[in-house]
Amino acid sequence: MIETEGLSFTYDDGTKALQHITLRIREGESAGIIGTNGAGKSTLLNHLNGWFTPQSGTVTVDSIRSTKKSQETLRRKVGLVFQNPDDQLFMTRLYDDIMFGPDNLGMHRKESEAEAERLLRNFGLWELREKPPSKLSQGQKRFAAFAAVLVMRPPILVMDEPTSDLDPRNRKKLISLLRSLSSTRITVSHDLDFIWDTCDRVFVMNSGRISAEGTTTDILADRALLEENGLELPIRLQD
Amino acid sequence: MSEPKHHANRPEHALPAGNRASLGILAIFIIFVVAVPKNNLPAVIAYGAFPLFVITASRISLRLIMNRLLVISPFVLFMAAGNLYFDRQPIFDAWNVSVTGGMISAGVIAAKSFVTISALLVYSHSVPFHRFGNALRAWGVPELFATQLQLVYRYSFMLGDEARSLQKARDLRSFGHKGKDIRTTAQLIGSLLVRSSLRAEKIYMAMSARGFGNSLASHQKEPFTMRDAITVLLTTTGFLTVWIVFVPKP
Amino acid sequence: MHMSDALISPAVGGAFWAVSGGLIAWSIKKSSLDQDGRKTALMGVLGAFVFAAQMINFTIPGTGSSGHLGGGLLLTVLLGPHRAFIALASVLVIQSLFFADGGLLALGCNIFNLAFFPAFLAYPFLYRTIAGNSLSPARLGAASMTAATAGLLMGACFVVLQTTVSGISELPFGTFMLFMLPIHFAIGIVEGLVTWAVVAFVAATEPSLLTMQKKPENKRFLTPAVFILMALVTGGTLAWFASSHPDGLEWSMARVSGREEIEGRHEPVHGMLSSIQEKIAFLPDYGFRSTGDGTSDSSDPVSPVNPGTSVSGIAGSLMVLVLAGAIGLFTGAGRRKTEKTGE
Numbered sequence: 001m002i003e004t005e006g007l008s009f010t011y012d013d014g015t016k017a018l019q020h021i022t023l024r025i026r027e028g029e030s031a032g033i034i035g036t037n038g039a040g041k042s043t044l045l046n047h048l049n050g051w052f053t054p055q056s057g058t059v060t061v062d063s064i065r066s067t068k069k070s071q072e073t074l075r076r077k078v079g080l081v082f083q084n085p086d087d088q089l090f091m092t093r094l095y096d097d098i099m100f101g102p103d104n105l106g107m108h109r110k111e112s113e114a115e116a117e118r119l120l121r122n123f124g125l126w127e128l129r130e131k132p133p134s135k136l137s138q139g140q141k142r143f144a145a146f147a148a149v150l151v152m153r154p155p156i157l158v159m160d161e162p163t164s165d166l167d168p169r170n171r172k173k174l175i176s177l178l179r180s181l182s183s184t185r186i187t188v189s190h191d192l193d194f195i196w197d198t199c200d201r202v203f204v205m206n207s208g209r210i211s212a213e214g215t216t217t218d219i220l221a222d223r224a225l226l227e228e229n230g231l232e233l234p235i236r237l238q239d
Numbered sequence: 240m241s242e243p244k245h246h247a248n249r250p251e252h253a254l255p256a257g258n259r260a261s262l263g264i265l266a267i268f269i270i271f272v273v274a275v276p277k278n279n280l281p282a283v284i285a286y287g288a289f290p291l292f293v294i295t296a297s298r299i300s301l302r303l304i305m306n307r308l309l310v311i312s313p314f315v316l317f318m319a320a321g322n323l324y325f326d327r328q329p330i331f332d333a334w335n336v337s338v339t340g341g342m343i344s345a346g347v348i349a350a351k352s353f354v355t356i357s358a359l360l361v362y363s364h365s366v367p368f369h370r371f372g373n374a375l376r377a378w379g380v381p382e383l384f385a386t387q388l389q390l391v392y393r394y395s396f397m398l399g400d401e402a403r404s405l406q407k408a409r410d411l412r413s414f415g416h417k418g419k420d421i422r423t424t425a426q427l428i429g430s431l432l433v434r435s436s437l438r439a440e441k442i443y444m445a446m447s448a449r450g451f452g453n454s455l456a457s458h459q460k461e462p463f464t465m466r467d468a469i470t471v472l473l474t475t476t477g478f479l480t481v482w483i484v485f486v487p488k489p
Numbered sequence: 490m491h492m493s494d495a496l497i498s499p500a501v502g503g504a505f506w507a508v509s510g511g512l513i514a515w516s517i518k519k520s521s522l523d524q525d526g527r528k529t530a531l532m533g534v535l536g537a538f539v540f541a542a543q544m545i546n547f548t549i550p551g552t553g554s555s556g557h558l559g560g561g562l563l564l565t566v567l568l569g570p571h572r573a574f575i576a577l578a579s580v581l582v583i584q585s586l587f588f589a590d591g592g593l594l595a596l597g598c599n600i601f602n603l604a605f606f607p608a609f610l611a612y613p614f615l616y617r618t619i620a621g622n623s624l625s626p627a628r629l630g631a632a633s634m635t636a637a638t639a640g641l642l643m644g645a646c647f648v649v650l651q652t653t654v655s656g657i658s659e660l661p662f663g664t665f666m667l668f669m670l671p672i673h674f675a676i677g678i679v680e681g682l683v684t685w686a687v688v689a690f691v692a693a694t695e696p697s698l699l700t701m702q703k704k705p706e707n708k709r710f711l712t713p714a715v716f717i718l719m720a721l722v723t724g725g726t727l728a729w730f731a732s733s734h735p736d737g738l739e740w741s742m743a744r745v746s747g748r749e750e751i752e753g754r755h756e757p758v759h760g761m762l763s764s765i766q767e768k769i770a771f772l773p774d775y776g777f778r779s780t781g782d783g784t785s786d787s788s789d790p791v792s793p794v795n796p797g798t799s800v801s802g803i804a805g806s807l808m809v810l811v812l813a814g815a816i817g818l819f820t821g822a823g824r825r826k827t828e829k830t831g832e
Contacts, residue, residue: 051407075411087404090430091423092693100423101412132694134433152412269593274499277657307589315493318652321660341659348657351495359589371586381517383529387579390533391540395583398534398541406545416548419555424547425683428558429690431545432538432567436698439534443527 001027002048002156002184006057009043017043019208020057025201027155030178030185032195032216035205036230041188044205048158048186050074061156076105079154083161085141089133094125094144097133101152112151119147122177139170146177156184163191192234196220204229258366258374260467264474265362271478272354275486278343282485283350286478290357299364307360308353315352319345368392377463394435394442402431490644490673491584491599494592498655505651506597512605513578516571532568536576539564540583549679556679561607562616562637563684567698570608577604598651602644611640624692624699626685633685638677643807645673720806775801 007021017040025031033041046052047059050071059066061074082088091097098120102112120126123143128136133144142165149157163171171194178185178198189195195202195216202219204212206229212219219225223233232238256264268289275282294301326341366374368389375385405427413419494502520528539560546555560580565573578600584590591599620632649665652658658665691698767773775798 049411051411072414076414080411082404082408084404086430086434087401088408090405090408090427092426092429092690100418104412104414104417106414106417134430134694148412266593269494270499270502273494273497273502273592273594312491312493314490315495318496318658318660321658321665325659325661344657344659348495352493355494355592355594356589359586359593363587363589368587381514383517383521384513384575384579386529387533387536387575388582390530391536391576391579392583392587394534394537395540398537399544402541402544419546419548420550421547421679421682422686424545425686426690428542428545428683429687429694431542432535432563432687432691433695433698435534435538435541436531436567436695439531440527442534443530446530447526 001025001060001062002186003060004044004047004057005060007044007047007054007059008056009047009052010055016208018047021208021210022057023203023210023213025184025186027184028182029201030187030199032199032202033186033188033205034190034192034195034202034219034231039205040208041205042160043208045080045158045160045186045188048156049078049080051080076152077154078156078158079149079152081145081149081157081159081162083164085138085145086134088145088148089141092132093129094131094133094136095120095129097144098129098148098151101148105152107152115153116147116151119150123147138165139167142166142170142174146174150181154183156186157181158186158188160188161190162187163189163194192220192231193236196234196236204231206230256470257464257467258370259377259463260471261362261366262371262374262378263471265358267471267475268358268478269355271482272351272358275347275351277347278340279486280343280346280350282481283347283354285481285485287350287354287357289474289477290354290361293361293365294357297361297365299361303364304357304360308356312352315348319348322348394438398431398435401434405431490602490641490648491581491591492595492602492648492651494594496652496655496657497592497595497598498657499594501651501655502592502594502597504597505601506594509578509597509600509605512609513575513600516574519571520575528568528572532572532576533579535564535567536580539576539580547683556676558683558687559603559641559676559680561603562611562633562640562680563687565608565612566616566684566688570612573612574604574608577608598647602647602651606643606647607636607640610643611636615639624696626689629688629692630685633688634678634681637681637684638674641673641677641680642670645669646807775805 002023002025004021004023007018008016009018010016021040021044033044035041043052047054047066048061050059050061050066050073053059053066053068053071061077064070064073064077066074089097091100095116098116099112102116103109117126120129123140123146125136125140125144125147128140133141136144142162146162162174166174175194175197185198187195187199199216202214202216203210204219204225211229212225220234221237226232268286272283272286275286293299294304322345323339323341326339326344328340329337330340330343331338372385372389375388376382409418409423409427520532539558542560543557546557548554549556561573561577564576567573568576581591581596581599581603585593585596585599616632616636618632619635620628623629646666646669649662649669652660653662653665688699
């Protein structure tokens with residue numbers, strides 16, 4: 001379970017990125033966070049994996065309060081897939097990049113190798129495991145980034161704009177992958193159709209606050225609510 | 240890491256002098272401060288009034304300056320400590336404390352460091368980068384170098400953001416003492432390097448498409464006006480006056 | 490190693506501004522010959538890369554502390570000496586003026602210490618000599634480690650020289666050197682390791698980046714490199730075993746006058762020049778100055794090791810190299826100008 005209570009955060013230049021955010025995401029749930037650019041979504045994400053510690057308010061992940069001391073513990077629980085896979089993959093060989101996390105976690109080598117192979121085969125990347133990640137196509141990099149995080153078996157998976165740069169076929173593939181996972185999932189995305197397909201609940205952010213929350217169908221079908229928050233209906237619901 | 244706000248466009252009236260004159264005044268000021276003899280603390284403190292005056296007049300945030308000043312170069316601290324240790328000749332007593340030559344010269348080193356860094360920070364907070372580039376061109380700095388400075392400045396923040404993202408990606412999968420070793424970090428840096436080089440190619444294509452020919456100069460030559468001359472003269476006279484008052488003739 | 494304005498005198502700052510400014514102008518001239526806008530863009534972005542790369546820290550094995558890449562040698566490997574020097578100089582200018590990292594008057598010193606040595610000495614004489622055109626990890630490693638360490642040590646030596654000649658510090662020259670050199674040796678090793686690893690990464694992923702420069706002409710740098718190394722070893726270590734017996738002139742004077750040195754006449758000019766020599770000779774008699782109590786902080790009388798002699802040997806060799814190089818460049822430029830106008 002992930003809980004935040006009165007979470008606030010202000011950047012050094014005075015930007016109030018988060019203001020009294022209170023939310024609860026249950027174990028196994030898949031939640032979407034939507035909002036316009038600058039709404040505070042990425043800042044919230046960075047709190048959920050302990051990258052930022054709260055300036056005021058609290059963040060609790062599986063009963064562990066987010067503090068400077070507990071940052072590493074939180075990182076073991078929360079896997080973050082970056083918006084830009086080029087930022088996530090930096091080793092010379094794809095296989096080394098996938099194994100980077102498990103090796104540092106001290107996971108059993110044979111088990112993590114087996115898991116890495118399973119994930120790479122699943123994503124169609126096994127034949128490319130010797131290649132530098134920089135040489136992969138955008139879609140391949142996206143799945144490689146997922147593999148690099150999933151191989152660590154995080155109970156909670158957080159994704160930042162996972163469908164940007166993906167073609168329709170790969171997008172479908174990603175939806176299929178996420179539906180097969182049992183971990184708690186949090187997705188930040190502008191792709192409201194993707195949120196519709198993969199999330200049970202949705203939080204709407206606006207100017208650093210949660211302006212609405214509810215089931216996916218309730219929120220994403222409410223044109224007035226979405227427009228009030230600078231958003232539009234998912235494409236499938238538009239006339 | 241976005242471009243610091245203070246490096247963004249500032250109003251024209253932030254300083255009474257043009258770009259060339261501001262840079263000249265900064266250089267003259269620093270030469271005066273650096274030339275103060277190593278045991279003359281009052282003179283350095285007197286010169287400290289100039290950056291303080293500009294901070295107040297330009298309404299620059301004192302907190303920002305102070306935060307930076309608190310980060311003293313370890314090398315400066317080492318040199319000051321060296322003076323404290325090696326020069327223990329008492330010069331005078333004050334409040335039952337024997338003040339040594341080393342204390343004075345260490346104080347001068349620290350004070351010079353504060354004053355010169357303040358002056359540099361005041362300059363960087365008052366003058367947007369593109370005006371600095373124009374000032375250099377006006378002073379006759381070769382175009383290739385001025386263009387270089389602009390490109391380095393322009394892309395350092397963007398690449399800095401990418402570097403931070405890469406470091407974050409490494410740190411999020413590093414646990415205990417594992418993951419931040421030289422070999423891993425070198426791959427991170429190498430990754431950034433390859434991306435930077437490929438980006439440079441795209442940047443060049445974009446610039447060429449708009450007629451880039453080795454120079455980013457887009458300005459008209461800035462004249463050195465009478466106002467600039469008067470400002471330089473007045474400030475230099477001020478610095479000279481402080482010198483005459485506080486630095487005794489040998 | 491960024492020097493603050495607080496640690497130098499106007500004379501030293503001004504002198505190195507002149508030297509660094511001259512080097513920048515010369516490098517610009519050399520770089521402008523090919524009028525390649527692509528390389529200009531690359532220089533700018535790689536300068537920005539060095540800035541960014543310095544933000545990425547790593548754990549230094551065995552110390553628990555963290556370090557970051559300097560980038561001077563790496564940039565030179567990618568861009569060549571002249572362009573790398575310009576890129577490094579521009580990074581240092583921005584660091585000084587916009588981040589107050591390193592002084593303004595000290596900028597000439599910082600450019601010289603941090604850019605000149607990796608770009609114009611360590612890279613051509615050491616890195617290129619050892620690595621050549623090979624991408625073999627062993628050669629790249631040896632080249633990176635040697636060149637990075639040498640570059641940093643030379644820079645550290647000059648930091649000490651500049652500070653000492655400025656007369657701001659009370660730290661004895663010998664003590665200062667003995668403090669700076671081991672630290673910068675260690676930093677150089679780490680810089681070399683990181684540079685090697687980055688170059689190896691680039692060699693594996695984007696080898697075209699490493700072959701952008703002209704190939705070296707058949708070991709033309711090997712001979713000077715060997716001689717430089719011999720000079721440093723001779724001055725730094727073999728000099729400990731130099732004979733203490735009088736040389737030919739001193740022997741002759743002793744036979745004739747009973748003394749090895751004849752006292753000079755007490756005239757004002759002699760006195761003035763003698764006083765100037767005393768002031769500027771920071772290594773009198775090829776050793777450290779005596780401390781106030783008459784003892785020197787140099788060596789154990791039993792051991793032949795003499796730090797003062799080593800420092801004198803190394804500093805002297807480097808200064809002669811720079812001076813001879815400068816004279817060569819100047820006369821070479823004059824000759825080329827004459828040849829050009831004669832056409």
